[in-house]
Amino acid sequence: MFIRRFWLGFIFLLCLPLAGSAQRFHLPEGVKSQKINFQLINNLIVIPLEINDAKLNFILDSGVSKPLLFNLSDQDSIQLRNVSEITINGLGAGEPIKALNSRGNSFKLKKIRNFDQQIFVVLDKDINFSPSLGIPVHGIIGFDLFRDFIVEVNYGRKSIKFHNPEYYDETSSKNAQSIPLSIVDRKAYITGKVSFEDKDNVPVKLLIDTGSSDAVWLFQDLDKGINIPEKHYVDYLGKGLNGSIFGKRTKVRKVQLGDFVLKNAKAAFPDMFSFSSIKDHGDRNGTVGGEILRRFNIVFNYQNNVIHLKKNSYFNEPFRFNMSGLELQHNGLRYIAERITDSRGVVKNDERSFGDVQILMENRTRLSLVPEIIVSGIRAGSPADEAGLREGDVILAVNGKRVHKYKLQEIMNMINEKEGKKVRLLIERYDSDLLFSFTLKDVFNKKP
Template identity: 60%
Template sequence: MKRAGFVLILMLFLPLFLIGQRYYLPAGKPSVKVKFELVNNLIIVPIEVNGAELSFILDSGVGTPILFNLSDQDSIQINQVSEVTIKGLGQGEDAKALRSRGNHFKIGGVQNQNQQLYVVMDKSLNFSPSLGVPVHGIIGYDLFQNFAVEISYTGNFIKFHDPDKYKHKKGKKFRTFPLQLDHKKAYVKGAVVLEDKEEIPVKLLVDTGSSDAVWLFTDAEKGLELPEKNYRDFLGQGLSGAIYGHRTKVNSFKIGDFELRDAKAAFPDMETFSALKNLGDRNGSVGSEILKRFNMVFDYPNRKVTMRKNSKFGDAFHYNMSGIDLKHNGMRYIVERIADTNGIVVQEDGANFGNVQILLENKSKLSLVPEIIVSGIRAGSPSDLAGLQEGDLILAVNGKRVHQYKIQEIFKMLNEKDGKHIKVLVERANQDVLVSFVLKKIF
C-alpha cells in the first residue's frame, strides 16, 4: 500500500566535489536572523535560488542541497548541468538526477555564489501534500558548515553567527556537548534505557530533517533490541522509496544530563540502509520530535553544540492513535451559507478559502478549498476496524468542517487523547459516510 508520510529522511551517497563553495554574512555583520515556519516538527525556510523564491526543509542529515517537486509553475534557472544517478534511504531503485554547479543561494542576508545542488526528476518525490505547505527541496551541511547556527524552536527563527566571534552561553541551564562530523554529517552521543534494562550508550545522527523522535538500529550485542510492546508502521519516505519499521518507546532517552522519559522511538527495517555499506559505530538518529524541545546552537566549525531546554521540553510524545495518515489532494468547490438567521447576508473573510469566491443569490458563496484525503490506514488501528478507507475524502471531524484547518490541525483533531470518541464524515463514491471510533492508547 502506497502511503504519504510526514517524515523526511534523505541520504546521498555521492563523490565529494571540492568546488570551493562557501556561505558568507553581509560585510560588517556578526549574525543574520531568518524566520522559519515549523510544520510537523520540520523547519521550512525561504531560500532564493538564482533569484527564484523557493521553500526548503533544513535537514542536517543531508550534504548537498536537493531540489524536487518543481512544477510547471516553478521557473528556475540552474547552471553547469550534468546527469547523475543518486541513491538514498528506502528499498527502491536509484534515482535519476541533475547535478548543477555555480548557483546563487540566498537566505536572508546569507549568500553563496557557487552552490552545487541536485535536482531529482522523479515527480513522485513530493512532500508538499503531506505537510500541507509547498516544499521544493532540502538543505543541510553546506549551510551549517560555515556558521554557529542558532535554532529557536520557540521563537521560530534561525540565527547565523560568525563562528570566530560567537561566544557560547554558559550557565546552569546551558549544556555544551561535542559534535562529531563525519562525511558531511553531525553526530552526538546519548543514552537510552529499554524495558527497565541498563543504560545503553548510543551514537546518533543529528537529523533536523526527520519529524520523528529517535530511531535505533537493532544490535543484539549492544543490547539494542526491539521492545515487546511495538507495532509495525510506515516511518517515512526516503529518496529511494518508503521506509517501514516498528514503533515503540524507550523508558529513557538522555543527552548529557537532559533526560526525557517514555520517549517515542522507532526501529527501522535495516534493509532501508542497504545503500550505506558501513554504518560504523552509528546506532541510529535523533530527530526533531526531540530536538524541538531545546533551543540550541550548532557550531560545526568548532565541533560542538550548546543546548537549553525550552517550553516544549515537557510536552507529551504523541502517537497516531487513530491510525490515519492524511494528505492534500488538490482543490474542490464547496457552497456555504453566509446569511444569518434573519436572512441578512454576512460577508465573511475569505482568506481561508483560496482566491475563488462567487456569491449565489446573496446568501451563499462558492469557494475553492483544499481537498484532504486519507492517504493510509494502519492495519488493526481504530480507524481501520471502524471501516475508514484509503482514498476517503475527509469532510468533517466531530462536526467541524475541515476545510478551514491546516492539515496538522486536522491530524491533531483525530489524535487528541485516549478514550476520545471520534466521528469522521467522509465522502466515498459520491456518498457521505459517517465513521465512528474511539481512540485507544497504544502503550
C-alpha cells in the same frame, strides 16, 4: 501549536558526488548574524530560500550533505546552471534514481549569499512531500549552512540566527549544556544513552537529523543490548528517496543526552533493508530527530565540534502516538459551497475567507476553492481501520467541524487529541457522504 504531536517521517541520507571547491555561504562584511523566521511543521524546520531569484521553501536538514531540489511543478521558470545527469541513492527499498547535478547557482537567504552553490535536482514527480506537509516544499538543505555559520535554533520562537563565526561569542551559550559533536562525512553525531525494559543506560551514537520528524530511530544490536521492546507494532515510518520505509514503532524508558533525560520516549526500529544503500554504518546506532530536538533551543557549532542544548517549554511534553491510525494529506483542490446569508436573507459578518479563489452567487452563496484532504494511509488494526475507513476517503468534517477551515496539522490534532475520545468523521466516498465513528486508543495499553 498542533504539529508537534505527529510525525511524517522524512529522512534523507544521500550518497552524492561532491564538488571539489565552491564558494561558501557568507554574510556581508561586518554583519555579525542573520535572523530567519521559520515554519515548524511536523517537527521539521521550513525556511524561505531563493535560488537563481526563484522563491522556494526548503527543509533545514542536518542529515543531508548537499542541497536537493524537487517538486518543481509550480516553479517551472527556475533557471539551473551547468547541468549534468547523475544517479543518486537514498533511504528506501527502491532502485537508485536519476537526477541532475547543477553547479554555479546563486543562493540567497535574506543577507546570506552564495554565488557558486552546487545542487542536485530530482525529476521524479513522485518525490513530493508537500501534500503531507500542507504547504509547498521544494527541497532540503543542510551541511553547507551548518558548516559556514554557528547556527542557533530557537524552536520556541521559531527563529534561527546564522552567526558569523568570526564574531560569535561562545559565552552566550553559558546557560546551556555543551555536548561534543563528531563530524564525519559532512554529518554530525552525538553520543547519548537509551534505557530499555531490561537494560539501563545503553550508550548510543546518533546522527543528529533535523530533517527527521521522529524522536529517535535505533538499529537493533543484540550484542550492545539494543533490542526491540516487547510492546511494539509494525508501521509505516516515512518516505526516503528510494521508496517507503517501514519498521517497528515502540517506546523506550528514557533517552539521555548529556544530563537531559527524556522519559517514555517515542522510538522506532527501521527495517534495515531500507538502509541497504549505506554500505557502512560504522559505530552509529541510530538517529535523533525533530521530536526530541524541538524540546531544546540549540546552538550547532560545527567549527568547534560542539552542540549547546538548553531545554525549552516543550521539554516536558509527553510523547504522543497516532492513536487513530490515520495518515492524511492534501490531494489537489475542490470547490465548497457556503451560504453567506442567515434565515432572513441578511449577509452574515464573516471576514475569514478560505481558499484563493472565491465566487459569489446571487449574493447568497459563496463558492471557494480549497485544499482537498484525503486519507493517505491507515494502520492495520487501528481504530480507524476497524471503523471501516479506507485510503482515498475524502475528509469533509471532524466532530462537526468542516476541515476546509483548518490547516492539515490542526486536523491531525483533532483526530488524535487524547485517549478515549470519540471521533466522528464525515467523509466522501464515490460521491456519497458517509459518517464514521471510532474511539481513540493508546496502542501500548493493549496486550501485544
